[in-house]
Amino acid sequence: MSSAFAAPVRAAILDLDGTLVDTLGDFHAALEEMLAGLGLPSIAAATISGFIGRGTEHLLRQTLAHVGAPAQLYPQAWERYFAAYRRINGRFSRVFPGVEEGIATLRAAGLRLACLTNKPGEFARGLLEAKGLAPAFxxxxxGDAFERKKPDPLPLLKTCAALGTAPAATLMIGDSGNDAAAARAAGCPVLLVTYGYNHGEPVRQVDADGWLDSLAGVGEVLAAARRA
Known part of the structure; x- marks a missing residue:
């Protein structure tokens, strides 16, 4: 765990799926409804956990490929998936333990907060509202807010601009290599939580400034950085 960042932290950008909220149940329920409507085989929740984090298009294309469906079904799959997710959003998900405490710590430290996700903005805002997290941000x-999605650095740079903070003073907190790669390219320090998805790969092998087993521990990292 790094004890110092390049500059004092003034703001934080937090990922959503796998970082703040365990949304695997929502994804699975919506995909199952989509697949059934298209007459396609079911898919296990454990399988789709490796598809999460790179945007809805990636999720749907990987799911269709996994069940052996032709790529030409994608437009129909998109339509059915979005209809299902609008009804399901938040019903089968839960806020990870320690998240509310971690957010409270960040706010108490005077940091401005943004949520930046590859999830469609409509669903992101709805989920944060449903889980009572929206007022903190x-x-x-x-993922539809900018021309490109994470791991491209553009969304982080645009979010830093919206927060009014320099990238070096804006901490990225996520759960995957996508978040870390975007942060590194944007010049933001980055912490990764260990309980998320990370495309099914070990998150501690990702280049980051540190790892958190619970977001509740973020205060200790900030305090250590201030002392360094």
């Missing part, structure tokens, strides 16, 4: 940006 100064801004929420989904």
């Amino acid at each position: 100064d801004a929420v940006f989904g």
